[in-house]
Structures are given as structure tokens and as C-alpha cells.
């Protein structure tokens with residue numbers, strides 16, 4: 506399973522890229538706006554850091570404007586994947602730009618029928634929003650499982666990109682469902698690496714180690 510970082514924050518992107526744990530980045534208009542930066546400059550900088558897919562979203566709401574923006578955004582960098590929202594106009598735009606060979610992350614998906622149609626129209630990724638669906642009293646993880654099954658049934662090449670991963674359980678459930686990618690915010694990725702029992706266990710090991718006389722703690726002496 507690939508992991509994308511769900512942020513437009515350059516420091517976080519650099520930090521996780523250095524660890525080597527992320528395969529790409531997703532942004533949305535709200536995430537870019539939160540950084541208070543020029544959209545194009547932010548996207549260009551992210552593409553220079555990450556050697557993998559970087560999702561950048563159209564702002565327009567009509568098919569014509571989305572198509573025009575998608576064509577422009579896709580030219581910013583070869584790694585760009587254009588995010589198009591799952592509205593009726595978005596479906597129309599997806600059909601047109603897919604034929605141009607533009608990679609699309611079809612986003613804000615809440616039903617398996619939206620995902621089915623997006624795959625038929627040639628989306629590279631489809632992004633079901635797990636956390637937001639759960640917040641609306643419907644199981645986001647059930648949706649992910651449905652989409653994975655439908656894509657397997659018909660051998661669609663579209664990749665399931667689990668989004669709105671607002672806690673670590675969502676990530677685990679997405680992995681168990683067999684998604685191709687999960688896009689994860691920095692704080693959730695931090696939580697995935699951290700476990701208190703690991704800290705307590707390590708503390709215990711080192712406490713015992715330091716009871717050894719200094720001359721016996723010669724682990725590295727022969728280096």
C-alpha cells in the first residue's frame with residue numbers, strides 16, 4: 506500500500522520525505538489556503554521535494570472551467586495529478602481530460618456508484634472520504650470495502666485512494682480492505698509510528714543496561 510501525505514505544509518513534507526515513508530502528496534484548496542501561500546508556488550515546491558504523484562485540485566465548478574484548469578495544472582510538473590470533485594460537472598470534465606491523458610484523482614467521493622462511474626471514465630485514483638462519511642453516521646470503511654470489491658470484480662485499473670483519514674483506525678481498516686493508497690495527515694502518520702508500550706519497553710531495557718558496570722558496556726569499542 507502506498508502512503509501519500511495529506512498536507513501542503515512544506516516542513517512536514519520534508520520531514521516525512523527524509524524518513525522515506527511517503528510515496529506522494531495530496532492537497533486540496535483548503536489545505537493550500539491554510540498555508541497562506543500562492544497555489545502555484547506551493548505546488549511547484551512540493552513537486553521538487555517529492556518524487557511521486559502530487560495531487561492539486563481544480564477550483565472551478567463548471568465542466569468547461571474544470572477542463573481548462575486541469576489542462577493548466579497538469580502542465581505545472583510531470584508528477585501532477587489533477588483533483589476533480591465528484592459533481593456532475595466533475596464527471597463531465599473527467600471524461601474529457603482523461604482522453605487527453607491527464608491523470609485525475611477523482612475526489613470527495615461518498616458512494617460506490619460514484620467510484621464505479623469514475624473508473625469507467627478513466628480516473629487514475631478515486632478518493633472516498635472515510636472520516637467525513639463516518640462523521641455523517643455512515644461507515645466510511647464499508648464504502649472502501651465496496652469500492653475495492655467492485656474494482657476487483659471488473660478489473661478496473663483505477664486505484665482506490667482512501668482519504669479523510671482522521672484517525673489511525675481508518676488507516677488500518679483501509680489497509681485491511683486492500684486499498685492501493687491512503688493519504689494521511691502528518692499528525693496521524695506521527696501517531697502510527699508511536700506506541701507508548703514501545704517507549705515503556707525501551708525504557709526498561711535501557712534501565713537494565715545502565716546497571717552494567719561502565720567497562721562492560723563496550724558494545725562499540727571494536728569499531
Ligand code: E4P
Nearest residue numbers: 511531533637668669670688
Ligand atoms: C485528500 O485528498 C482530502 O482532501 C483530505 O483527505 C480531506 O480530509 P478531511 O476530510 O479530514 O478534511
